[in-house]
Amino acid sequence: MTATHEVFNQAPPRVDVNEYTEHVALVEAVQTFGGGWATDALTEAGQLVGRADFQHDAELANTHTPVLRTHDRWGNRIDDVEFHPAYHRIIGDAIARGAHTSCWSDPRDGAHVARAAMFMQFGQIEPGHACPVSMTHAVVPSLQVDPVLADQWLPRVYSREYRHDLGDGDKPSAIFGMAMTEKQGGSDVRANTTRAVAQSDGTYLLTGHKWFCSAPQSDAFLVLANTEPGVTCFLVPRVLPDGSRNVFAIQRLKDKLGNKSNASSEIEFNGTVGWRLGEEGAGVRTIIEMVNQTRLDCILGSAAGMRQAVAEAAWHARGRSAFGATLIDQPAMTAVIADLQVEAEAAVWTAMRLAAAYDDDADESAAFRRLATAVGKYWVCKRGPDHAYEALECLGGNGYTENGFPLARRYREQPVLAVWEGSGNVIALDVLRAMMRDPLSVEAVDAEFERSLGRYRDYDLHVERTRKLIAAAAADPAGAPALARRLTESMALALQGAVLIENAPENITEAFLAGRIADPGHMYGVLDSKLDLTGIVGRA
Structure with a gap:
């Protein structure tokens, strides 16, 4: 080595750390919201995902992206998706630790909180695989609508065994996806044209094109299609009970901005066999709880991304010097890292509070989560991309490169969590819809505000302004959509x-x-210097 190639003043790789025990806010939130009994399992997972080889697998899974194989070598239609082995290792580890359905298969106090923390740890390092993990988690309430289908599929969904082949109909485990949106409708699923025709054996034959089908390699899907009464929900397996392949033509994989390790696709049904789930014409009602659960996971994923971003930024700032001092000790950088940490903690604490609401079946908790999940999804997910960018900038040019630094990948990843399961306007309008249809949900969220009044005057004044916006929307339903985003933002900050x-x-x-x-402030790093910025940075 010549002197010109001596490397110094570079932070070492942030590897071989325990991503659970070092995430102070998550540890505190898990304890606060009743998941402390899962500490050992979460600590073991934190050690796993912090390892250098696990992080390298995350890089490989996003570098060697999924490939569509429509036909085998002899010309038979197979519609398979090929992944790098690193992807299978990651999702296999996540499922083995119950990041998908542990809260359903082993229900107890704090089960949703513990599962949320496990899901966040894996999604922090490799978010693409979290899509099918999330959908497999979220499908459970919809499957429970039909006792027969639940008996057939829930044991497979609860399994902690991961097999990436589709099998011949006797596979003991299952991963779920969904196919709802179409070219002409997007979020407006009532504009769907896919149709389903009943057969004498109780099944239906589906015909149509889906513009977005998530994780087409999955074993089964929830699909929306039209019957005579309207949009209906169907369970569509890739492999039929006799071991033959169902008609499931993958047209292409989407070339996305981020989320590269996850396969998203367009598919066509042409006489595809499906089983009706729920009543005809009640497809949206049947699938809505799956949507709510995946919206919660979008919040969890955004919060996990914020944790990754600020942890990497703080690590770099502690390991690099400039202009005569370590970066972290320079006031301008201290202010930025502290501000990023405040944002990340607000997201983590909010996400875990929402997860705790899913552990409680009381009417007030159910009402609270109906509205608060949409409010949180809108705000936390929208805060993700700017947060990732600011953290990336803390690393300078290193942050903008793909060579072993994860923040460029994170920056491209964060927007998808705001887009999936309802982008900004859809979510803000859903907030209004929940308020109008379910006044108890407004009371439940307001009760959350009420418990925190009387300690900080600025907060009290904000709640007062938020209540005025809620009243204005209730007084003028026709004009409320013009207030939707402002109202949702105000409620999110109050929450x-x-x-x-x-x-x-x-x-x-x-x-x-x-x-x-x-x-x-309009940018990160403008917190008052009189605040305990050093103490906050320590938590990063």
Whole structure:
């Protein structure tokens, strides 16, 4: 080695760390919301996903992306998707640790909280595989609508065995996907044209084209198609009970901005066999709880991405010096890292509070999560891309490169979580719809605000403004859509403030209220220097 190639003043790779025990906010939130009994399992998973080889697998899975194989060498239609072995190792590890359905297969106090924390850890390092993991988790409430289909499929969904082949009809485990949207409709699934015709044996034959089908390699899918009464939900397996392949023509894989390791596709049904799930014409009602569960996972995934981003930024800033001092000790950088940490903690605490609401079947909790999940999904997921960018910039040119640094990949990943399961306007309008249809949900969310009043004047004033917006929307339903985004944002900040006031350390709460409610800046790094910025950075 010559002197010109001596490498110094570079932070070492952030590998071989425990991503659970070092994530202080997540550890605290798991304990606070009843998942402490899962500490050993979460700690073991944190050690796994923090390993250098696991992180290298994440890089490989996103570098060697899925490939569509429509035909075998003899010309037979097979419609298979080929993945790099690293992808299979990652999703296999996630499923073995119950990141998909542990809260359903082993229900107990804090089960949804523990499962959420497990899901977040794997999604923090490799988010693409989290799509089929999330859908497999979210399908359970919809399957429970039909006792016969539930008996057939739930044991396979609960299995912690992962096999990437489709099998011959006797596979003991299953991964689920979904196919709802079409070219002409997008989020407006009532514009779908896919049709389903009943057969004498109780099955239906489906014909149509789906513009987005997530994880086409899955064993089965929930699909929306039209029958005479309207949009209906169907379970469509890739392999039929006799071991033959169902008609499931994958037209192409989507070339996406990010989310590269995950296969998204266009598919065609042409006499495809499906089993009706729920009543005819009630497809949206049947699948809505699956949508709510995947929206929660979008929040969890965005929060996990924020954790990855700020942890990498803080690690770099601690390991590099410039202009005579370590970056982390320079006031401008301290302010940026602290601000990024406040945003990440607000997301993590909110996500875990929402997960806890799914552990509680009381009417108030059910009402709370109906509205609060949509509010949280809108705000937390939209905050993700800017957060990722600011963290990336902390690494300078290294942050913008793909060679072993994960933040460029994270920056491309974060927008998908805001787009999936309802982009901004869809979610904001869903917030209004929930408020109008279910006044109890407004009362439940407002009760969350109420419990946190009287301690911080700025928060109290914000809740007062939020309540005025809620009243204005209720008084003028026709004009409410013009307020939808402003109202949803205001409710989200009030919700995050309430969760932090009740549960988070005081320095995090005070910084959040100062920087997001009292005097919000337009960029990260503008928190008041009188706040405990050094203490906050320590939590990163």
